[in-house]
Amino acid sequence: MSDEEIEFFTSNLNFRKIRRRQYILQEGDICKYYTFVNKGCLRLYNVDENGVEHILQFAAEDWWIADIGSFYSETHTSLYIDALEPTEIFQIEKPDLIEAFIKYPSFDRVFRVLIENAFVALQKRVLQNIGSTAEERYLTFVESYPQLVNRIPQTQIASYIGITPEFLSKIRKNLSQKSSAKS
Amino acid sequence: MSDEEIEFFTSNLNFRKIRRRQYILQEGDICKYYTFVNKGCLRLYNVDENGVEHILQFAAEDWWIADIGSFYSETHTSLYIDALEPTEIFQIEKPDLIEAFIKYPSFDRVFRVLIENAFVALQKRVLQNIGSTAEERYLTFVESYPQLVNRIPQTQIASYIGITPEFLSKIRKNLSQKSSAKS
């Protein structure tokens, strides 16, 4: 991308610091921003009728996060975004992003690729969810996001892969016994 | 879209007839086409190490289907697409689609919206998979795709929602008993 493009884009980014547990999106809101994580870690999740949280996505350094559906169609979200750690973010508002798309088609391409990649990753996740055991899903998570495993609470990982924290604990115990038995 | 745009687009569509069980994409291929279903029904799925099929998507009349990841990055797919019924399709090749995107930004927007909607739908499916019982997932499927329920084999629906055909049969029996008990 050219200097002009980058200048235009960055001049429309808003910097914010978020405290741990602070929300940047709540059920009922309309998602006004595409959010880039500079430092820290956010999570995107819903809360079911029993009050249980189910995590759709984590976003640590250099990841984008948003409720895409709410953002583009300007409908009320049923999701939450909050911070797992003190976090620094850059946010771009929809009108500015759209303007960037129109002025500079390369942005359009960048964001298209972004969502395509996210889409493909989500498809893999669906296949895992419907075809693999909890242990396999955990191992895939560890492989895919090694930088998150020792950073975020196990409770959160359990919620992401769709099991209870207790059961994740048992899986990990089982795995460590297997690996120690090998040596 | 203008007449010119539609003319350009449709002139690049290739018509094909597909027999039941015929493949239009197999593991190892590169996905060369975006496929539009004019009549009939296709499915996109993978096959796991035990030989079990897991369905990512159905595509009946007026739906688009492709392995997006393989199509855009030109990598070998691990997925299959085949026909559940005799099917008529229109296919557009990647170079023609890209040309359409460049010449007519409105196509770009149409296909962007297409993938955004698919992405949002997939997110809902992930949330269902990690947060709902098999019965709830089946009921959601019936609600979301009423036109498919009495058209495709139950085996296929079971594979889509991530359960065995036997268990789906038991769920349906259970549901019909509940509803008849009401009357």
Next chain:
DNA sequence: CGCGACGTTGATTTGCCTCAACGATTGTGG
């Protein structure tokens, strides 16, 4: 007709959940 695809049913097993209890660690207010 006979075979293969599909759906059903039952008996048994297993993966994962629920609930309850208990350490270890963190952080927070007095």
Next chain:
DNA sequence: CCACAATCGTTGAGGCAAATCAACGTCGCG
């Protein structure tokens, strides 16, 4: 700076949802 609460991970007993395996009925089709 300590005390206490809240958060997090672990463990175990018991229960339930869904898988597995096997058998059987039905239908459409070559």
